[in-house]
Amino acid sequence: MSFSAPPGSQPTAVVTGGAGFLGSHLIDRLLAEGWRVIGIDNFLTGSERNIAHLEGRADYRFIKQDVSEPFTVDEPVHLVFHFASPASPIDYLQVPIETLLVGSHGTKNCLDLAHTKGATFLVASTSEVYGDPHVHPQTEEYWGNVNSIGPRSCYDEAKRVAEAYTMAYYRVHGVDTKIVRIFNTYGPRMRLEDGRVVPAFIGQALKGEPLTIFGDGSQTRSFCFVSDLIDGIYRLSQSSEHLPVNIGNPHEMTIKEFAEAILSIVDTPSKLEIHPLPADDPKQRKPDISKARRVLGWEPRVGFDEGIRQTIEYFLGVLGTQAKCRLR
């Protein structure tokens, strides 16, 4: 661990959004690395199920708190990860104001915590800051193509202002800040009903229902398995990099190809069903990860087939008897 905690004390990390998909995996990694961890969540989109396995651990504490409201932590803190936010298009379309607040006020509150405690700060930003990109694959230098008044703007602009706050605290207060731009990630602990394409298609295939393709399915995404993503984020937290770093898997596929891959892995009667394309849905997305390779010595290791099978196994467990189909 490159971070130096006061002698004799265990270094402590705060993870906001600690009951979420990424936050809970990040907590597991921090605990495995020897950190004491304080998870914070208000359960707007997080789930108690994601952190149930941590109950009773002496090196873990949970605080129920909306971080868009000012808050303090009554013990030393050395590292603050701000991961609280609705993150699926369906979620943030339902709670656009909460999404804007947690990206803006929430980020400021977490930066204030880091500043007061003398802690390092790392914010979860997103490939959505590139909007519907005109540069492909997306490099960190690209400024993006975001519609500031469209339905996705509550998330995109919240994350852009989160980055702006973070750079301002770095420049004005000298807080040791980091920004990760997270591309599409999948794995166990995603919510089956969060509307994102990975849980949607897997859930539909396991139930034998049609796979709902939005548009003609020619739009692309590049899916990263969660353990790879968390490894990149942990490395970034231990690095001296202050400017944004893309973390994601550059293995790009169309949504139709993704649907066909699910149908080839799950033994299901499901067919493809075309639905309207949501407004401002990015047509292509693929991270350029040269910087992560160079600065963090990181690259994804888990192949699509391995990662998607682990994810399907997880959803089989969640669905129980509702699952009518199995892995081939």
Ligand code: UDP
């Ligand atoms: N999508 C789809 N069917 C679904 C859910 C999503 O075709 O049931 C498409 C969506 O239009 C987008 C892509 O899959 O082009 C990824 O969507 P997701 O909501 O997972 O994340 P995004 O990358 O858009 O934030």
